[in-house]
Amino acid sequence: MDSLITAAALALASGDALGALKRVALRDDPPALALRGIAMAQLGDLARAKALLKNAARAFGPREAVARARCVVAEAEIALVSRDLTWPVKALDAARKVLEAHGDRVNAAHAGNVAIRRLVLIGRLDEAERALAALDPTPLPPALRAAHELVVSGIAVRRLRTEAARSAFDRARLAARTADIPALTREVEAAALVLATPAARLVSRGQERSLRLAEVEALLSSRTLVVDACRHVVWSAGNAVSLATRPVLFALARTLAEAWPADVARGTLIARAFRGKHADESHRARLRVEIGRLRAALAGLAEVSATKRGFALSPRAAGDIAVLAPLVEGQHGAVLAFLADGEAWSSSALAIALAASPRTVQRALDALAGEGRVQSLGRGRARRWMSPPLPGFPTILLLPGPLLTD
Structure with a gap:
């Protein structure tokens, strides 16, 4: 590898994309194309970066499997950043295996990290955690270690494990400072703001207030019966009943929870659950059926009792009832x-x-x-x-x- 390529690679590793381009901007050999592609990606021109990396991968010879695999990993990361989720995942896995077989542990670990980031983005957390457990981050340099810790924190945040997330953010900050890349430090700090900003609203006894993620975690682990309008789940002391596929039952549960400790008139329940303006006998009959289904679904967590004017919800264990609602509600x-x-x-x-x-x-x-x-x-x-x-x-x-x- 010549001195200009080496200097450009070192500049990229330190986050100096412009410095790297100054050294290889006029060259069209495969290593220069690959470095130009990575530099353009760091500068935000993802379309140009993707084209350069494709050209570099095609230009590398049959004996340069490692170089081609590195281009594939870089292209996969660009696809992830540009939210191209249709990019072939099998190509990334194949590239990772090539890198492992040739002893390039750093880029193999980075490929695994990119694959895990994609799983987190689409909500496949179980698969992401299994892949994370199998990934050895030891070979990663500070910049890639910071990216790895952001993946760890992302999973912890989605799981509402705020202490684990906070620890991962701290490790990401340390790695970013060690790497001495200002843009990476800003990215870590921006990601960590999720722990300090409001995440949801708590509605209980006719009052509401905003909650941060740590407060949401504490609420869902408490003895409070929580009707979670963010996930369409009913929680109590860490136990959960999902009503995500039963919108009528969830609408009834939320309406009853918002009124607690008072009851709710039948007409109000019909309007909220069935969106009927005028309650007739067929609506009342359907309401009785759906209330029976709600009783069965929440049997271990709460009771739904009939009153003179409608129905009331009460927790089986001692405690309050609350609704956890998004800060901004509406369709979509x-x-x-x-x-x-x-x-x-x-x-x-x-x-x-x-x-x-x-x-x-x-x-x-x-x-x-x-x-x-x-x-x-x-x-x-x-x-x-x-x-x-x-x-x-x-x-x-x-x-x-x-x-x-x-």
């Missing part, structure tokens, strides 16, 4: 939660992350665009959607992934 909250990260998403990537049909996601995007809450860039397959981050928006509690006991 999950779509907004993803777009609030400030990145540009394609509708297909959102569909993968949300486990929803592309048509459903597109309808949501069109509706949000009509309200002026999101905007699109480009056309056709190059069309991307984004929204400026909303202060205090509860992204973590709306993004996919199980909590606590799951």
Whole structure:
């Protein structure tokens, strides 16, 4: 490797993308193309970076399998940052195996880290944790170690393990300072803000207040019966009953919880659960059926009793009842939660992350665009959607992934 390539690689490792480009900007040999691609990625021109890395991978000869594998890993990271979730994951895994076979432990570990980041992004936390347990971060230099700790903290935040998340952020800060890359330090500090900003609203006894993640964790582990409107789950002392696929039952549970300790009139329950303006006998009959189903679903956590004018909810164990609600409510909250990260998403990537049909996601995007809450860039397959981050928006509690006991 010649001196200019070595100098450019060292500049990139220290976060000096412009310094690297000064050394290889006019060269078209494969190593220079690869370094130019990584430099352009650091500067934010992801489309150009992707093209340069593809050209570099094609230009490397058959005996340069390691160099090609490194290009694949860099391309996979760019795809992740640009929210191209359709990028072939098998290619990344194959590249990681090539790097391991040739003793490149640093880039093999980095490839594994990129794969785990993708799993976290789409909410497959169980798989991400298994992969994380199998990954040895020891070979990683400080900059990549900081990225690894951000993955660890991301999983901990999604699981609502705030102490573990705080420790991971501290390790990421230390690694970023050691790497002496200001942009990386800013990224870590921005990510750590999730622990200090409001994440949800607590509604109880007719009053409400905002909660941070640590307070949410404490609430869900307490004796309080919590109707979680962020995940559509009912919690009590760490035990959970999911009503995510039963919207009518969840609507009834939330309405009863918001009124506790008072009861709720039948007409109000019908309006909230069935969206009926006028309650007739068929609505009342259906309400009785759904209340019976709610009793069965919450049998271990709460009781639903009939009163003269309607129904009331009460916890089986001593304690309060509260509703955990998003800071911002309305339709398409999950779509907004993803777009609030400030990145540009394609509708297909959102569909993968949300486990929803592309048509459903597109309808949501069109509706949000009509309200002026999101905007699109480009056309056709190059069309991307984004929204400026909303202060205090509860992204973590709306993004996919199980909590606590799951």
